[in-house]
Amino acid sequence: MDAAAKLLIDFFQKKAKVTPGIIAGLHTFGSRVNFNPHVHMLVTMGGLTKKGEWKQYDFLPFAMLRKQWQTVVLKFIRKGLSPREKKQVQARLQKAFTNNGEGFYVHAPKQKGNLKEQLRYIGRYIRRPAIGINRIEAYDGQNVIFKYKDKTDGKEKMETVSVEEFISRLIRHIPDEQFKTIRHYGMYSRRSKNQSKKVLSAWQQKKRWMVKVKKTLRRQTWRERIVASGKKDPLVCPRCQCYYEYKGEVCLENGKLEIKVALCQTTRIYLERVIHDLTGIKSSQKREEKEELQPVQETERQLCLFNVS
Numbered sequence: 001m002d003a004a005a006k007l008l009i010d011f012f013q014k015k016a017k018v019t020p021g022i023i024a025g026l027h028t029f030g031s032r033v034n035f036n037p038h039v040h041m042l043v044t045m046g047g048l049t050k051k052g053e054w055k056q057y058d059f060l061p062f063a064m065l066r067k068q069w070q071t072v073v074l075k076f077i078r079k080g081l082s083p084r085e086k087k088q089v090q091a092r093l094q095k096a097f098t099n100n101g102e103g104f105y106v107h108a109p110k111q112k113g114n115l116k117e118q119l120r121y122i123g124r125y126i127r128r129p130a131i132g133i134n135r136i137e138a139y140d141g142q143n144v145i146f147k148y149k150d151k152t153d154g155k156e157k158m159e160t161v162s163v164e165e166f167i168s169r170l171i172r173h174i175p176d177e178q179f180k181t182i183r184h185y186g187m188y189s190r191r192s193k194n195q196s197k198k199v200l201s202a203w204q205q206k207k208r209w210m211v212k213v214k215k216t217l218r219r220q221t222w223r224e225r226i227v228a229s230g231k232k233d234p235l236v237c238p239r240c241q242c243y244y245e246y247k248g249e250v251c252l253e254n255g256k257l258e259i260k261v262a263l264c265q266t267t268r269i270y271l272e273r274v275i276h277d278l279t280g281i282k283s284s285q286k287r288e289e290k291e292e293l294q295p296v297q298e299t300e301r302q303l304c305l306f307n308v309s
Contacts, residue, residue: 001026003072004039005185007065012186016057018047021188021196025126026181031148032159033131033169040126043108048187054199066103073104124229126182130173139163250275 001024012020021044030036045058074093078086131146137158138145144166150157161169175181187196226234235244248271249261257275262268 001039001183003076004041004069005183007068007072008041008043009186011060011065012047012057015059016047016055018049018055018057019186019192020044020047020057022185023126023188024183024185029130029173031151033146033166033173035172038105040122042122042126044187048192048195048199052195052199060108062106062108063102065108066106068103069106070097070100070103120228130170 005022005024008022009019012018023042025040026037027040028035028037043060046054046056049055074097077089077093081089135148136144136146141163143160143162145158145160146166147156147158149155184190186192187199220228223233223235226232232238235246236242237244247263247267248259250257250271251260252258257279259268259271259275262271
């Protein structure tokens with residue numbers, strides 16, 4: 001991701017004298033859950049000048065980017081190898097360079113149409129897992145059948161693999177702890193965030209947008225992300241359509257149900273009682289059990305989450 005972002009930032013700074021904003025997402029998987037590492041990037045059509053002003057620039061030479069990306073990747077591979085390992089893979093690296101005369105694959109179309117819908121789709125796509133449950137067609141305890149789209153002919157196909165093979169394909173795509181698969185560069189980086197806010201504020205005032213900058217840049221809550229993805233509101237009861245109110249959360253840790261979140265004392269007492277009913281373990285005597293739960297209004301219900309998987 002760092003190498004891909006640097007390639008584009010260097011290009012923008014050289015050609016347009018601006019620093020673009022880039023959001024990069026790493027995918028290590030292909031459609032068959034095979035190992036196919038590649039980077040997806042959202043790039044601004046322009047960037048900030050040294051004076052902190054926005055400048056439009058939307059020309060990307062695909063042919064040049066493909067050749068430069070090929071050079072960057074091959075050098076990056078060699079950089080992490082010992083002298084002995086370089087000798088072992090030099091023939092393969094040379095073959096990768098020779099067999100790809102036009103460079104490595106780069107697909108960078110301009111986005112047209114409904115911008116909000118495209119951003120919603122791209123945002124979900126970058127964060128997607130190696131395989132969705134909707135792609136798994138069958139499982140009989142021995143084999144897994146899943147569908148995938150073959151990009152060589154554009155057709156949807158089925159593949160059957162053993163459980164062991166499916167798990168081995170899947171777990172190789174679990175990132176290391178604390179490894180960030182989505183990163184921000186250029187004017188989107190942390191050190192440029194305040195400057196970007198000022199530019200966005202000025203742009204919104206010029207365009208007479210009624211949206212506040214803080215609201216635009218605010219991170220969505222888990223509820224907002226679910227609703228934005230097209231799913232039903234998780235805080236609305238599917239049966240009676242009443243509203244839930246998030247009050248607390250219980251998770252399973254080391255074989256015991258532990259209270260992770262309790263927004264008030266009443267909620268904590270309630271969760272302790274439920275844990276006691278589920279496990280048969282006596283709740284702490286330090287808690288006063290005589291406190292009564294607050295009555296719940298007809299249009300509002302309390303929601304306490306239990307994660308026992």
